[in-house]
Amino acid sequence: MRQKSWxxxxxxxxxxxxxxxxxxxxxxxxxxxIFSFNKSExxxxxxxxxxxxxxxxxxNTDLIRSAKVSLSIAIPCALIAALIATGLAVGMGRATxxxxxxLRALVNAPLVLPEIVTSVGTLALFSLxxxxxxxxxxxxxxxxxxxxxxxxxxxxxxxxxxxxxFEAARDLGASSTRVMMKITVPLLxxxxxxxxxxxxxxxxxxxxxxxxxSGPETTTLPIYIFGLLxxxxxxxxxxxxxxxxxxxxLGLLVGITWTATRRRSNEARNK
Amino acid sequence: xxxxxGWADLQINALSKSFRDPKxxxxxxxxxxxxxxxxxxxxxxxxxxxCGKTTLLRSIAGFExxxxxxxxxxxxxxxxxxxxxxxxxxxxxxxALFPHMSVAQNIAFGLENEKIDKNEVxxxxxxxxxxxxxxxxxxxxxxxxxxxxQQRAALARALAKKPKVLLLDEPLAALDLKLRKSMQFELxxxxxxxxxxxxxxxxxxxEAMALGDRIAVxxxxxxxxxxxxxxxxxAPASEFVANFxxxxxxxxxxxxxxxxxxxxxxxxxxxxxxxxNASAKLxxxxxxxxxxxxxxxxxxxxxxxxxxxxxxxxxxxxxxxGHEVKxxxxxxxxxxxxxxxxxxxxxxxxxxxxxx
Ligand SMILES: Nc1ncnc2c1ncn2[C@@H]1O[C@H](COP(=O)(O)OP(=O)(O)O)[C@@H](O)[C@H]1O
Ligand SMILES: [Mg+2]
Numbered sequence: 329m330r331q332k333s334w335x336x337x338x339x340x341x342x343x344x345x346x347x348x349x350x351x352x353x354x355x356x357x358x359x360x361x362i363f364s365f366n367k368s369e370x371x372x373x374x375x376x377x378x379x380x381x382x383x384x385x386x387x388n389t390d391l392i393r394s395a396k397v398s399l400s401i402a403i404p405c406a407l408i409a410a411l412i413a414t415g416l417a418v419g420m421g422r423a424t425x426x427x428x429x430x431l432r433a434l435v436n437a438p439l440v441l442p443e444i445v446t447s448v449g450t451l452a453l454f455s456l457x458x459x460x461x462x463x464x465x466x467x468x469x470x471x472x473x474x475x476x477x478x479x480x481x482x483x484x485x486x487x488x489x490x491x492x493x494f495e496a497a498r499d500l501g502a503s504s505t506r507v508m509m510k511i512t513v514p515l516l517x518x519x520x521x522x523x524x525x526x527x528x529x530x531x532x533x534x535x536x537x538x539x540x541x542s543g544p545e546t547t548t549l550p551i552y553i554f555g556l557l558x559x560x561x562x563x564x565x566x567x568x569x570x571x572x573x574x575x576x577x578l579g580l581l582v583g584i585t586w587t588a589t590r591r592r593s594n595e596a597r598n599k
Numbered sequence: 600x601x602x603x604x605g606w607a608d609l610q611i612n613a614l615s616k617s618f619r620d621p622k623x624x625x626x627x628x629x630x631x632x633x634x635x636x637x638x639x640x641x642x643x644x645x646x647x648x649x650c651g652k653t654t655l656l657r658s659i660a661g662f663e664x665x666x667x668x669x670x671x672x673x674x675x676x677x678x679x680x681x682x683x684x685x686x687x688x689x690x691x692x693x694x695a696l697f698p699h700m701s702v703a704q705n706i707a708f709g710l711e712n713e714k715i716d717k718n719e720v721x722x723x724x725x726x727x728x729x730x731x732x733x734x735x736x737x738x739x740x741x742x743x744x745x746x747x748x749q750q751r752a753a754l755a756r757a758l759a760k761k762p763k764v765l766l767l768d769e770p771l772a773a774l775d776l777k778l779r780k781s782m783q784f785e786l787x788x789x790x791x792x793x794x795x796x797x798x799x800x801x802x803x804x805x806e807a808m809a810l811g812d813r814i815a816v817x818x819x820x821x822x823x824x825x826x827x828x829x830x831x832x833x834a835p836a837s838e839f840v841a842n843f844x845x846x847x848x849x850x851x852x853x854x855x856x857x858x859x860x861x862x863x864x865x866x867x868x869x870x871x872x873x874x875x876n877a878s879a880k881l882x883x884x885x886x887x888x889x890x891x892x893x894x895x896x897x898x899x900x901x902x903x904x905x906x907x908x909x910x911x912x913x914x915x916x917x918x919x920x921g922h923e924v925k926x927x928x929x930x931x932x933x934x935x936x937x938x939x940x941x942x943x944x945x946x947x948x949x950x951x952x953x954x955x
Contacts, residue, residue, distance in 0.1 A: 492695035495662055498682045499689045500709030500760060510708065514699050 357573060363563070364570035371561035381567045388564065394552035400463070401548065402531035405470040406478075409527040410520050412471070413478035417486050418512065438476045446473065447537040454541065461543035469541045470534065474527035481526065485519035529576075607673025607686075607763045609636040609659070609796060614668035616654055628654040630820035632668070638763075641790050641797045645807040646817030647843070652800040655817075656766045659798065660689050672763060683712070687764040688757035692772060694749045696741040702752045703728070703737040709760045727755040730789060747778045754789065764796045771806065783809050804844045808832070816840050833884070834952045841882045841954070848888075848924045854879040863918030864897045866946060873953050880954045885913065885927035887950035890936070894945035900924060902940050907933055916944065 364382070368375025385391055420431050438446060450469045459465050497507045535550040542548060547555075549568075556565050616629040628651040636642050644652045657663040659670060661682035670678040677685050688709075696705050703724050710720045728734045731751040741749055750770060757765055767786075771779045783806065790797050801807055807814045808828045816823040816831065816839075824836040835841035838849060852861010854876050857869040861879075873881070888897075900916040903923070912933055916924045924944065936942070 489698075490693050490695055492691045492693050493697055495660075495682070496689070496691055496695035497697070497708070498662075499660055500756065501683045501712035502708070503683060503712075506712065511697060515697075 360566050360569045361573065364566040366563055366566065369563065371563045371566055381563045385564050385567050385571075391549075391552060391564070391568070394547045394549045397463075397546055398532055398549040401467050401470055401546075402528045405467060405474055405531040406524040406528035408467075408471050409474035409478040410482075410524040412475050413482050413523055414516065414520065416475070416479055417482040420483065421486055435476055435479050438473070443473070443536045447540040450537065451540040461541060461546070463546055466538065466541050466543075466546045466548075469537050470531045473534065473537055474530050477530055478523040478527045481519045481522045482516060485516060489515065607796075608638050609764055609798070610671040611635070611655075611659070612669050612671070614655070614658060614670070615666045616651075616658060616663060617666060627651075627820040629658065629665070632817075632820070632822050634815055634822060634825065636764075636796060636798065638673075638796055639794050641787075641799065641810060641812045643807040643811035643814045644798065644800045644817060645804060645811075645814050645843075646802065646823075648802055650817040651820040652802075652817060653768055654820075656689070656768050656798065656800055659685075659764070660687055660766055661685050686762055687766060688760045688762035690750075690753050690757050690765065690767040690770045692769045694741070694753040696749055696752055696756070698741055701738045701740055702733060702744070702755075705741070705752060706756045706759045709756060713760075723759050727759045730758065730792060731755040731785075746774055747782065750774065750782065751785075754786075758789070758793060758795070762795060764798060767797065767799045769800050769802070772801070772803075779806070786810060808844075816843065818843075833950065835882055835954065837954055838880070838882070841952070846885050846925050848883045848885070850881040850883060850922075852879060852881075853877055862922035863900075863920030864922075864924075864944070866895060866897050866948070866951070868895050868948055869951065870948055873951065882952040882954055883924075883946060884950060885925040887947045888924065888926040888928070889945050889947070890914070890926060890928045890932055890942055891945065894947050897944045897946050899941055900944045902936055902938050902942060905933075905936050905938065912936070916942075 363371065363374070365377050365379060366374055367378035367380065416431075416435060420428055420435075423431055447469070450472065453459075454461065454465055493511065494507060497511045498504075502510065533550065534548070535554065538546075538548045538551055539554075542551060553565060553568055556562050611632060611634040614629050614632045615627070617625045617627045620626050630651075632651075632655060644655060646652055654663055658665050658678070661677075661680060661684075665678060668678075669676055672686065677687075696702075697708065700708065706724045706727060707720050710723055715723075724737075725734070728737055731754055733748065733751050733755060736744060736748060736752075739748075741752065744752065754770070771782050774782060786797070786799075787810065799810060801810075811828055813825060813827055814831050815825045818839050824831060824840050826834075831840065831844055835844065835847070841847040841849070850859065850862050850864060852859055852864075854860075854869065854873060856875070857867070857871070857873065859866040859869060859873075859879065859881060866881075873879075898918065900918050902914060903917050904915040906913040907930065909930070911930050912926075912928050914926045914928065914936065916926055918924060926944070
C-alpha cells in the first residue's frame with residue numbers, strides 16, 4: 329500500500345479555515361456592491377433597489393475634489409517612482425558583491441518597516457526643515473513610500489535577462505546611451521508598467537502617510553472617506569467603495585483583453 | 600564575402616589577470632599568456648573548465664580589464680579601447696540575442712551603430728543571413744527559433760560587423776551531438792568564406808581537433824602548448840597536454856645510448872631527437888604500441904583487459920614492474936589474446952615523444 333506523505337494540508341481544520349477566509353474576504357465586497365444600490369437613507373438597512381446615491385455623489389464637490397487630489401498625486405507619483413526605481417535597479421546591477429547587497433538591503437528595508445514609522449519620520453523631517461504641508465510635500469512623501477515597491481518588478485525583470493545581452497550590445501558598437509535607449513528601456517516596458525501601476529495603487533490607497541503629511545488643501549480620497557465614516561455610515565460610502573472596486577476591475581479586464589489580442593495577432597503574423 | 604578591412608595579426612603579449620575568490624584569495628585566471636595569431640587563422644583555445652579561456656576572450660573583447668600585458672591588432676594597441684571601439688566581435692555561449700528584436704533587427708543593430716547607409720545595412724543583413732542560411736527566418740524573434748538557429752543568428756550578427764577577429768566562447772556547447780557535428784562543418788565553411796580570424800574556445804578536445812588550424816592548450820591560466828592538431832597530438836609538450844588530448848602512457852626511467860630502461864620495459868634504438876637523461880619521461884600513444892610482431896620489442900607484459908572496438912582492439916597491459924600501458928592494436932588478434940596471458944609488447948620508435 330502506498331503511504332501518503334504527511335503535510336499541513338491534511339489537518340482537518342485546514343479546509344474549513346480556508347473556506348472561511350475566502351468567505352470573509354469576499355463577503356464584504358459583495359455587501360458593499362449590493363448596498364451601493366440601496367434606496368434607504370440608512371447605510372445598513374435594505375430599503376429596495378435604487379441608483380440615487382450614485383447621482384448624489386456626482387454632485388458632492390468635496391468628494392470630487394478629494395478624488396482629484398488623489399489622482400493628481402497618484403499619477404505623477406507612479407511615473408516618478410518607476411523612473412527612480414529604474415535608475416536604482418540598473419545601477420544596482422552594475423554594483424558587485426557587498427556593495428550590491430548593502431544597496432539592496434537599503435532599498436528593501438522600507439518594505440518591512442511599519443508605515444507609521446516612515447510617516448511619522450517624514451512628518452518630523454518636514455517640520456524640522458520647515459517644509460509646508462502642500463501638494464509637493466505630499467507627492468514627495470508618496471514617491472518615497474512607493475519607490476521600494478516600484479523597484480521590485482524592475483529588478484526581477486532585469487535579473488531575468490541574460491546579462492550578456494548588454495555586453496553583446498556594447499560588443500556590437502553601441503554607446504551606453506544607445507544600449508539604454510534601444511535595449512534596456514524597451515525590454516523593461518512590461519516591468520515599468522507593473523511598477524507604475526503598483527505605485528499608482530499604493531498611492532491611491534494610502535491612508536497613514538497622507539493623514540500625517542496632508543494639509544487642508546490636500547485631502548485625499550481615503551482621508552475624505554474616513555471623515556465621512558466619522559459622521560456615521562453614509563450610503564455614499566458604499567457607492568464610493570463600489571466604484572473603487574468596479575473601476576480598477578474593469579481597467580484590469582480591458583488590459584488583459586488588449587494584451588491577449590495583441591499576442592494573438594503577433595502569433596498570427598509570425599506564422 | 601571578402602575581407603575588406605585588410606589583414607591584421609592578433610598579438611597577445613604577457614597578459615595577466617587575477618580575480619579574488621569569495622574568500623579573498625587571488626585566482627590567477629591568466630598568468631603571463633603570450634600568443635601570436637596570424638590573420639585569417641582558425642585558432643582554438645582548449646583547456647579544462649576554469650583554466651581562463653573565457654577570461655582571455657573577454658580581455659580581447661574589452662569586457663575584462665587586464666592587470667598587465669598588452670593586446671595588439673594589426674600593430675595597433677587595442678587593450679586600452681572600450682569594447683565598442685574594438686574591431687572584434689563576440690559570439691556568446693548563451694547567444695545573447697536581443698529578445699525584443701527579430702533576427703534581421705538583431706543583425707541590423709550592430710550596423711546601425713556605425714552610421715552605415717540604410718540600403719547598405721539591408722544588403723549586409725541579407726548577405727550574412729544567406730551566409731548562415733537563415734534567410735527564411737529573418738523576421739522571427741529569438742524565442743521562436745531552435746538552439747541551432749539562434750546560434751546561427753548570433754554568428755550572423757557578429758559577422759555582419761566584418762570584425763577583424765571573431766571571438767567564439769564555447770558556441771556549440773549547448774547543442775546536441777548531431778547538431779554540434781554539423782555546426783562544426785558549417786563553421787569551417789563560414790571561416791573559409793569570410794577569411795576572418797576565428798578565436799574559438801572549447802573544453803572539448805575532439806571539437807578542438809576537428810576545427811583548429813592550430814590549438815592553444817591552457818591550464819590554470821598558463822599557455823601549455825600551441826601547435827597544429829597533429830603536433831599537439833603526436834608531440835605533446837607536457838604530461839598535462841598528453842593526458843588532456845587523447846590517451847597516452849607515461850614511461851619514466853633512464854635513457855643512455857638511445858636505450859630507455861624503466862617501468863619494467865626496455866626500449867632500444869630510440870630516435871636521435873630523444874635526449875639522454877637519468878630521469879627521463881616518455882609519452883607513448885596507444886596506437887604507437889602494438890602486440891603484432893615487427894616493431895621494436897619492449898619486453899614482456901601481462902594482459903589485464905581487452906576491449907573490442909570494431910576496427911581495433913584496446914588493451915590494458917601491466918609490465919613486470921606493475922606499470923599500466925594502454926595499447927591499441929589490430930583487431931585480428933582478438934582470438935589470440937586472453938586476460939592473464941603474457942605477451943611481447945612492441946613499439947614504433949618514431950612515435951615516441953619526450954617531455955621535460
Ligand atoms: N568575475 C570573476 N570574479 C571572480 N573570479 C572569476 C571571475 N571570472 C573568472 N573568474 C575565475 O577565473 C578563473 C578562470 O575563469 P574562466 O576564464 O571563466 O575559465 P574558463 O572559461 O576556461 O572555464 C576561474 O577560476 C574563475 O573562477
Ligand atoms: Mg568559459
